Amino acid sequence: MDFKKLIGNAKQIEGFKCRVCPQCNGKACRGEVPGPGGKDSGMAFIRNYDKLNEIKVNLDTIYAPVSVDTSLELFGKPFRYPIFAAPIGGLIPNYGDKHGIDDYHYSKAIIEGCKRAGTIGFTGDGAKDEFYTEPLRVIQENEGWGIPTIKPWKQEEVIKRIELAEKAGVPAVAMDIDAAGLILLAMAGKPVSPKPVEELKEIISATKLPFILKGIMTAKGAEKALETGASGIVVSNHGGRVLDHTPATVEVLPEIVRAVGGKMKILIDGGIRTGLDVLKVLALGADGVLIGRPYVVAAFGGAAEGVELYTNRIGVELEEAMLMTGCGSLQEITSEVIYK
Numbered sequence: 001m002d003f004k005k006l007i008g009n010a011k012q013i014e015g016f017k018c019r020v021c022p023q024c025n026g027k028a029c030r031g032e033v034p035g036p037g038g039k040d041s042g043m044a045f046i047r048n049y050d051k052l053n054e055i056k057v058n059l060d061t062i063y064a065p066v067s068v069d070t071s072l073e074l075f076g077k078p079f080r081y082p083i084f085a086a087p088i089g090g091l092i093p094n095y096g097d098k099h100g101i102d103d104y105h106y107s108k109a110i111i112e113g114c115k116r117a118g119t120i121g122f123t124g125d126g127a128k129d130e131f132y133t134e135p136l137r138v139i140q141e142n143e144g145w146g147i148p149t150i151k152p153w154k155q156e157e158v159i160k161r162i163e164l165a166e167k168a169g170v171p172a173v174a175m176d177i178d179a180a181g182l183i184l185l186a187m188a189g190k191p192v193s194p195k196p197v198e199e200l201k202e203i204i205s206a207t208k209l210p211f212i213l214k215g216i217m218t219a220k221g222a223e224k225a226l227e228t229g230a231s232g233i234v235v236s237n238h239g240g241r242v243l244d245h246t247p248a249t250v251e252v253l254p255e256i257v258r259a260v261g262g263k264m265k266i267l268i269d270g271g272i273r274t275g276l277d278v279l280k281v282l283a284l285g286a287d288g289v290l291i292g293r294p295y296v297v298a299a300f301g302g303a304a305e306g307v308e309l310y311t312n313r314i315g316v317e318l319e320e321a322m323l324m325t326g327c328g329s330l331q332e333i334t335s336e337v338i339y340k
């Protein structure tokens with residue numbers, strides 16, 4: 001399979017709510033939540049994409065050739081690329097019920113495809129228990145190779161879910177703390193809420209696993225995440241799905257990097273679509289990226305093979321971008337790469 005075939009397949013899927021646009025920029029699907037879009041005006045999703053595109057990079061190829069190395073170690077595990085699949089939950093409500101791809105089948109494509117490409121997939125959670133347990137079943141079937149992302153439920157519920165993740169043998173666990181206001185969950189009888197530092201500390205100290213807080217958008221939020229004892233954060237506005245008119249994730253990244261001061265790992269997501277985008281955010285201080293919606297297209301268009309193909313495609317683009325900007329390793333990608 002090649003990428004063109006993958007896109008062709010995805011476009012033909014009956015009832016697929018994603019339009020498979022040439023550029024996944026949030027314009028065609030604005031306001032479609034449930035669905036693949038950004039909330040209300042859709043501007044937070046659109047801005048994530050637009051602000052990344054405004055950043056330009058410095059080309060320089062006068063240097064002694066080196067072989068480009070995109071590998072890294074994160075939370076004690078080696079990865080081929082700093083590129084990970086973001087958690088996507090609720091496949092039927094968000095992407096339609098005609099195609100038969102539920103949370104189990106989607107996660108199977110993501111977990112297996114990322115594993116084959118030498119990276120890892122995050123999995124989601126949601127209104128129904130199976131949105132958490134079915135992806136976890138896939139992770140278990142793959143020797144624990146996945147990172148479950150738990151919603152900010154009541155304490156006992158979160159701890160129960162962490163225990164299930166531990167049993168599955170995962171290398172880390174995450175919480176999308178920015179799902180705190182999801183009314184749809186409350187309507188389904190599964191309330192989520194914001195959590196103070198003390199409650200997060202209690203959760204994080206209940207596990208030996210590295211804990212990642214996803215949905216940090218301010219320096220203050222990053223400082224509070226540091227206090228909780230988290231090992232990492234994801235700078236994320238949930239792909240613009242939880243609050244309209246937030247800034248783009250790439251806009252807040254530099255102040256968050258300064259606040260963290262190297263004391264936690266920093267991942268980022270929102271509108272990252274190319275290997276060059278990956279280079280840009282690494283140059284601004286991120287350790288790695290999560291990509292959301294394009295992985296849905298890859299999984300629908302080519303299952304695990306599609307996910308592997310897509311990950312390698314972005315990885316190779318990153319390699320090219322590093323070669324063209326004189327970066328032999330991820331550590332060499334510094335702010336000098338950014339055109340000021």
Ligand SMILES: Cc1cc2nc3c(=O)[nH]c(=O)nc-3n(C[C@H](O)[C@H](O)[C@H](O)COP(=O)(O)O)c2cc1C
Nearest residue numbers: 086087088089094124125176238239270271292293
């Ligand atoms: C349909 C859909 C469902 C999502 N479900 C979850 C989820 O269950 N947990 C979570 O942490 N984030 C969830 N997200 C947010 C993504 O993990 C990610 O933050 C976002 O999609 C990144 O932006 P991008 O899609 O522009 O790459 C979801 C996003 C979409 C589009």
